[in-house]
Amino acid sequence: SFTKDRRIQDLLADNVDGQYEAIQIHLNNYWRGHWPTHPVQLNLHGLPEDLVVEVISDFVRQEKTPDQPIHTYADWLLASFGRTFAETFPMQYTRKYHLTTAENMSTDWLGPRIYRPTLEEVLRGALSTAAPQKHYITHFRYPTAGGFSSYLTKFISDQRLNLECEAVSIDPKSREVGFSDGRVESYDGLVSSVPLTDLVPMIVGVPKDVLEASQRLACSSCVLVNLGVARQDLSEAHMTYFYDEDICFTRLSFPHMLSPNNAPPGTGSIQAEVYFSPKYRPFDGEPEDWIDPVLEDLRRCGILREDDTILHRTSMLVPYANVIFDLDRAEAVETVHGFLDDVNIGYCGRYGDWGYMWTDESFKSGEDAASKVLDASGG
Incomplete structure (x- = not known):
């Protein structure tokens, strides 16, 4: 976890009895055979000279351009970096990651996720490999x-959990949940972390406009390919972002670098992420x-080298990966959440709030939703 919330830090540390790395x-990137450090906008050194000149020239021109209205993520990228960098990288x-175009995305998910540099920072990163670390994860x-x-172990050890139970209907008038x-x-109070796209259709009496709004929501799904390799020195980076669209995966991570217990001594592991979306790029076939x-x-x-020995290979489909902040999202979420509030169904987490949430934010979202239900019931 990379949370900066001290309470959540302490809570998670306590859950593992202080045993953490x-x-x-x-972090680094891959683009056409080059491996710039992340973020690329601060680490242009080593990229093709003509590209670097064009990026810097565009950046300077853009800084002199009067501010224009920002309606989409594409508008923001062009205003922040200039056309060459925006079109080449983000x-x-x-x-690859959001499965749609920047012209079809809003900006209300950005927060600290993409660093907007000064001209001096861009120039220093183009002339030197000693650029400062500016990523939101350090x-x-x-x-x-x-x-x-x-x-999560301590959270669930003393709780009453009913597993392998699929909810198929919710009647907010009778306050009943039906299972498969x-x-x-x-129920007296109900909080759901079920994705809104699945939650809304199971609610008895849901209005047509609310159902249609839920169907406009977009998220990605992800095929995770997990590999074990008979070699430890696979990467200097914990995670790599891949821009080339002819490479199937969008991001790689190397779990053996996070803990010595994640792989046997002398071996390494790779997790590759290949993205799909029911709305924009439906998954067809098998994860394998x-x-x-x-x-x-x-x-x-x-x-990987040609002579590398692959010790382990598995794959799985994660049906809900990331919320896609397309231009349909805001209005659709407002409609769905308004209805859920009216029928007293609480919602939380990445897929209940339908937001770009990390572990700590999802945890606090669950706390807030539970508190609202308890307050409403006098608990």
Whole structure:
């Protein structure tokens, strides 16, 4: 976790009895055979000279251009970086990660996620490899044993959980939830972290406009390809972003670098992310279909050698990955949340709030939603 919230830091640390790795994270990028440090806008050194000149020239011209209205993410990118950089890097990455164009995205998700540099910072990064670290993630805490999910163990150990129960209907008038096994449970207060796209259709009596709004919401799904390799020195970076659209994965991470317990001694691990979207790029086929393309592209960009021994290979589909902040989102979320408020169904988390939320933000969202229900019931 890279939360800066001290309360959440202490809570997660306590959940693993203080046994975590404190990591100074290193991020880089891959673009046409080049490996610039992240973020690229501060690390142009080593990229093709003509490209660097065009990027800086555009940046200078853009700084002298009168401010224009910002309606889309594309507007923001062009105003922040100039056309050459915007079209070469973030707009390409947008198509791979968000599965749509920057012209079809809003800006209300940005926050600190993309650093807007000064001209001096751009110039220093073009002339030197000693650019300052400006990414919103600089340090990361990871459990020494048990993986990231071990942060949650103490939360669930003393709670009453009913697993393998699929909710299929919610009747807000009778305050009942129906399950796929035929059971019906009544409730005094209800909080849902179910994705809004799945939650709304199961509500009895949902108005047509609310149902249609939920169907306009977009998110990505992700095929994760996990590899074990008989070699540890796979990367200097903990995570790499890939801009080239002819490379199937969008991002790589190397879990063995987060804890010595994540892989046997002398071995390494790679997790590749290949993105899809029900709205923009529906997934078709099986997750296993992507193992060989990932291996091929890892060899093509030089992370894997031809003689590397692959010790482990698996893949899985994560149906809900990231919320896509397209131009339909804001109005659709307002409509859906307004209805849920009217029928007293609480919502929380990345897919209940339908927001770009990290672990700490999702946790606090759940706390807030639970508090509202308890306050309403006098609990």
